[in-house]
Amino acid sequence: MILGNITTFSGHLHPLIVHLPIGFILLAAVFDVLSYKKKYENLKPAVSITLLIGFISALLACLFGYILSLSGDYDKAVLTHHKLSGITLAVISGVLYYISTDKAKREVRIPGKLFSVLLIGLIALMSYSGHQGASLTHGNDYLTMRTLTQQVREKPASVQSAMIFEDVVAPILQKKCAQCHQNGKLKGNFSVENLQTLLKGGKNGPAIVPGKLTESELYKRITLDPDHKDYMPADGKPPLTKTEVQIIKWWIAEAGAAEGKTMAQLKNTDSIKTQVSTYLGLNNVATSSGDDNGFTQAINPDIPLQADTLLIARLRGKGLMVRLMLKKPVMLDITLPANSGVKMPAIKNDLMSLAKNIIWLNLSGNNFTDNDLTILKSFTNLEKLRIENNPVTDGVSGNIAALKHLEAVNLNETKITDAGIVNIKKNTGIKRIYTWGRAAK
Amino acid sequence: MADFHHDEEFRLHTPEFNELNKKLDRREFLTKTSLGIGALAVGSLFGNSLFGSSPKTSAASTGDLEADILRALPHFAPKAKRVVYLFQSGGPSQFETFDYKPMLANMMGQNLPDSVRKGQRLTGMSANQSALPMVPSFCKFNQHGESRTWMSELMPFTAEVVDELCIIKSMHSEAINHDPAITFFQTGNQLPGRPSIGSWISYGLGSDNNNLPTFIVLVSKNGQKDQPLYARLWGNGFLPSKHQGVQFRAGKDPVLFLNNPDGYDGKDRKEMLEYLSKLNQMQNAAYGDPEVDARIAQYEMAYRMQTSVPEVMSTADEPNEIFEMYGPDSRDSGTYAANCLLARKLLEKDVKFVQLYHQGWDQHSGLPSGIATQCKATDQATAALIKDLKQRGLLEDTLVIWGGEFGRTVYSQGKLTANDYGRDHHPRCFTMWMAGAGVKPGITYGETDDFSYNIVKDPVHVHDFQATLLHLMGIDHERLTYKFQGRRFRLTDVEGKVVKDILT
Numbered sequence: 001m002i003l004g005n006i007t008t009f010s011g012h013l014h015p016l017i018v019h020l021p022i023g024f025i026l027l028a029a030v031f032d033v034l035s036y037k038k039k040y041e042n043l044k045p046a047v048s049i050t051l052l053i054g055f056i057s058a059l060l061a062c063l064f065g066y067i068l069s070l071s072g073d074y075d076k077a078v079l080t081h082h083k084l085s086g087i088t089l090a091v092i093s094g095v096l097y098y099i100s101t102d103k104a105k106r107e108v109r110i111p112g113k114l115f116s117v118l119l120i121g122l123i124a125l126m127s128y129s130g131h132q133g134a135s136l137t138h139g140n141d142y143l144t145m146r147t148l149t150q151q152v153r154e155k156p157a158s159v160q161s162a163m164i165f166e167d168v169v170a171p172i173l174q175k176k177c178a179q180c181h182q183n184g185k186l187k188g189n190f191s192v193e194n195l196q197t198l199l200k201g202g203k204n205g206p207a208i209v210p211g212k213l214t215e216s217e218l219y220k221r222i223t224l225d226p227d228h229k230d231y232m233p234a235d236g237k238p239p240l241t242k243t244e245v246q247i248i249k250w251w252i253a254e255a256g257a258a259e260g261k262t263m264a265q266l267k268n269t270d271s272i273k274t275q276v277s278t279y280l281g282l283n284n285v286a287t288s289s290g291d292d293n294g295f296t297q298a299i300n301p302d303i304p305l306q307a308d309t310l311l312i313a314r315l316r317g318k319g320l321m322v323r324l325m326l327k328k329p330v331m332l333d334i335t336l337p338a339n340s341g342v343k344m345p346a347i348k349n350d351l352m353s354l355a356k357n358i359i360w361l362n363l364s365g366n367n368f369t370d371n372d373l374t375i376l377k378s379f380t381n382l383e384k385l386r387i388e389n390n391p392v393t394d395g396v397s398g399n400i401a402a403l404k405h406l407e408a409v410n411l412n413e414t415k416i417t418d419a420g421i422v423n424i425k426k427n428t429g430i431k432r433i434y435t436w437g438r439a440a441k
Numbered sequence: 442m443a444d445f446h447h448d449e450e451f452r453l454h455t456p457e458f459n460e461l462n463k464k465l466d467r468r469e470f471l472t473k474t475s476l477g478i479g480a481l482a483v484g485s486l487f488g489n490s491l492f493g494s495s496p497k498t499s500a501a502s503t504g505d506l507e508a509d510i511l512r513a514l515p516h517f518a519p520k521a522k523r524v525v526y527l528f529q530s531g532g533p534s535q536f537e538t539f540d541y542k543p544m545l546a547n548m549m550g551q552n553l554p555d556s557v558r559k560g561q562r563l564t565g566m567s568a569n570q571s572a573l574p575m576v577p578s579f580c581k582f583n584q585h586g587e588s589r590t591w592m593s594e595l596m597p598f599t600a601e602v603v604d605e606l607c608i609i610k611s612m613h614s615e616a617i618n619h620d621p622a623i624t625f626f627q628t629g630n631q632l633p634g635r636p637s638i639g640s641w642i643s644y645g646l647g648s649d650n651n652n653l654p655t656f657i658v659l660v661s662k663n664g665q666k667d668q669p670l671y672a673r674l675w676g677n678g679f680l681p682s683k684h685q686g687v688q689f690r691a692g693k694d695p696v697l698f699l700n701n702p703d704g705y706d707g708k709d710r711k712e713m714l715e716y717l718s719k720l721n722q723m724q725n726a727a728y729g730d731p732e733v734d735a736r737i738a739q740y741e742m743a744y745r746m747q748t749s750v751p752e753v754m755s756t757a758d759e760p761n762e763i764f765e766m767y768g769p770d771s772r773d774s775g776t777y778a779a780n781c782l783l784a785r786k787l788l789e790k791d792v793k794f795v796q797l798y799h800q801g802w803d804q805h806s807g808l809p810s811g812i813a814t815q816c817k818a819t820d821q822a823t824a825a826l827i828k829d830l831k832q833r834g835l836l837e838d839t840l841v842i843w844g845g846e847f848g849r850t851v852y853s854q855g856k857l858t859a860n861d862y863g864r865d866h867h868p869r870c871f872t873m874w875m876a877g878a879g880v881k882p883g884i885t886y887g888e889t890d891d892f893s894y895n896i897v898k899d900p901v902h903v904h905d906f907q908a909t910l911l912h913l914m915g916i917d918h919e920r921l922t923y924k925f926q927g928r929r930f931r932l933t934d935v936e937g938k939v940v941k942d943i944l945t
Contacts, residue, residue, distance in 0.1 A: 297518055321649050321791070325915065326518040333522070335649065335791065359518075360838070384837065410834035434834035 011068030024054030338365030394420030519915030520879025531802030598824035611887020636678035665801030691775025844873030904937035
């Protein structure tokens with residue numbers, strides 16, 4: 001196993017080392033051609049040593065390239081071309097080096113012009129070999145016009161208009177699988193290029209069997225225990241998220257691996273809509289960074305996605321505790337510590353600027369009056385409000401009743417009377433009203 | 442020369458500063474020459490803290506990974522803002538408290554059927570018993586509240602607030618002895634060394650009160666100290682040390698070494714701390730050790746606590762009816778009841794995680810009298826805390842947790858007589874409850890069999906409980922991780938599922 005790892009490791013050095021012979025042989029040719037000019041004549045002796053280094057590094061590149069090829073999983077025809085051209089390149093560069101040495105010049109003299117032509121021929125061979133190598137790594141079509149003309153699919157405007165395969169499943173597979181399973185690098189002889197190749201599968205049979213999860217090799221592999229040797233993506237590459245797995249599961253089992261169909265055209269989409277909209281980033285749920293672990297929260301869509309961080313910093317500077325409840329949208333829980341001595345005019349404007357982001361607000365114990373709290377009606381997304389232990393009266397009740405998202409309000413130890421409570425209860429959305437010790441002080 | 446030194450703030454040329462000077466000289470050389478860029482690049486390899494750009498990424502070895510994890514928090518809009526965890530240490534018997542098993546009444550003394558035990562392991566304390574005679578609970582059970590929940594007569598006060606509780610009867614653990622079981626509950630691992638729940642929460646969510654620690658621990662003085670507790674149960678493990686739980690004690694020194702020593706009036710304390718802080722910052726500039734940051738922060742916190750702690754510890758403003766509600770013990774500082782009252786005061790100040798410990802629930806023998814004493818010492822104050830938080834509107838966003846580290850066996854350990862018996866440790870099922878923010882009130886979740894030996898419905902593992910707790914605070918338990926010794930750790934290790942059915 002350790003030996004295996006060492007070969008894999010050194011194999012991965014090939015793409016690094018291979019650029020050395022490219023550079024040196026190119027440099028040798030440049031020196032050689034330039035030396036025809038009187039001004040650069042003194043470069044002539046450098047050609048030989050540059051070629052030698054090019055030759056040695058080409059040998060190393062061949063060695064590491066061979067080790068890399070042992071890992072398999074490459075397109076055989078392209079690999080053979082790359083291998084043969086690479087070895088030939090190394091041999092020819094060795095021969096040219098020999099010719100360029102002083103010792104050789106005494107035995108076999110070949111004309112300088114012929115040497116230059118051979119050297120330029122070597123560069124042509126090098127270009128060919130390099131192209132084959134790049135095809136292995138990036139796929140056969142990496143240098144075609146398609147890359148230029150390829151249409152990027154526009155992001156669907158809604159879940160219903162999203163095409164399940166083209167907009168959702170295919171991009172998932174492209175992102176998580178195509179690096180090893182497409183074009184030149186067909187590991188396991190399997191490609192995720194399109195639905196046909198998925199149905200055809202690889203050396204372990206079809207990757208997708210419409211309607212049959214247990215027979216779909218692809219689904220089996222992505223849901224194995226991550227430590228299992230057959231788990232995909234292999235080698236610690238980023239795994240599919242739970243949302244992505246759920247989508248693929250639904251697409252195979254419920255949608256019969258449909259292609260060219262929008263969500264609106266498919267049946268039984270209720271169970272997967274949330275995941276699809278999460279994947280497409282269409283909803284407002286708390287999934288801004290990665291996996292939601294299966295939780296979707298019902299969040300008031302009126303809450304702004306952004307908030308001014310400078311304002312938050314300023315409020316903190318004035319002694320308020322500003323707690324971030326959620327980042328997207330920005331939900332804030334703001335507390336003015338009791339007996340802070342802070343007066344409302346000092347913080348009013350900052351609070352108003354963040355009004356729609358404030359979800360929980362605690363202004364208890366700060367000697368605020370009805371007049372101070374007229375701003376409450378601006379906090380239209382407020383869900384929990386604490387104004388206990390303030391000398392407020394029924395005058396504030398109208399402002400509280402107007403808050404349509406409010407769930408709980410704490411009026412302990414205030415001067416609000418039963419009439420004020422009745423007024424607040426007109427807002428039936430308010431589920432809990434705390435009224436302990438009213439008018440006690 | 443001596444006069445010259447007095448003009449300087451620090452005597453940088455004295456031998457004590459030699460090591461620091463060497464470090465600083467090299468740094469200055471690097472940053473002032475063209476190598477400065479290279480030095481910055483090297484610096485970023487060792488974490489941003491070297492250049493003081495971000496205080497949160499202070500652990501030098503982890504750098505960006507750590508910052509990314511913290512930046513993603515919170516993962517959900519939290520339901521709970523604070524937690525009070527009433528840890529009943531020793532393993533309270535479920536038979537005499539919440540898990541009513543009427544079938545057992547006719548089975549006194551009968552041997553535990555093999556079909557129930559299924560060859561499961563017992564502790565070394567009862568494995569050698571020739572018989573495992575089952576024993577019904579000595580307590581009467583009655584239904585209470587609108588939820589008609591069965592409750593033991595030993596907890597009359599808790600019975601009054603039963604409609605606020607979400608009782609989980611299907612808790613199970615992996616450890617069968619006290620220390621590994623408590624360590625497992627508090628840190629997610631049976632072996633010592635991992636951060637406790639409160640430390641994880643402090644690390645992940647930070648503080649809502651700049652003058653008090655985020656994580657405060659209160660240990661009852663009136664619990665029977667048959668099984669020890671260790672400070673590592675509220676330790677920070679590998680997290681930065683400012684996240685460890687701070688224990689508040691009874692008496693005139695609630696936090697050790699916080700008061701000024703005799704003969705010192707404290708007038709130049711602030712000046713001294715500022716000077717010390719500058720020295721520490723020089724040290725930190727040279728070494729970039731996150732523990733220096735922690736030390737600076739702790740000195741400053743301790744200074745603020747010299748005012749805030751006496752203020753919060755004082756119960757002078759509490760009216761009589763509050764003391765009466767929490768029970769007579771509540772006037773005796775350091776008792777469970779007094780700690781419950783203190784917990785309420787801390788929660789009012791937005792201390793994020795308050796953990797109480799009450800020892801003495803380990804009744805291997807003499808269970809009837811032992812558990813009655815335990816209930817008497819805790820029942821009234823526990824219920825009072827719920828009522829008090831509720832009337833103040835704090836139960837709205839405070840999560841209250843009650844529970845021990847495991848349950849007890851259906852069979853009697855040691856001699857079984859008509860009026861006396863004991864019960865051994867039983868990790869396969871036991872009862873806990875939660876109340877307040879984000880959990881459904883007045884429900885019972887999970888079921889055990891007629892012997893309260895195995896779980897028959899909805900098992901809740903310790904890691905599930907921890908995952909649910911973090912979820913209520915807005916944390917995805919799989920995403921709050923910390924890299925240490927080359928791997929990432931989390932509270933729930935590699936397990937844990939949020940118990941969705943108990944969430945509102």
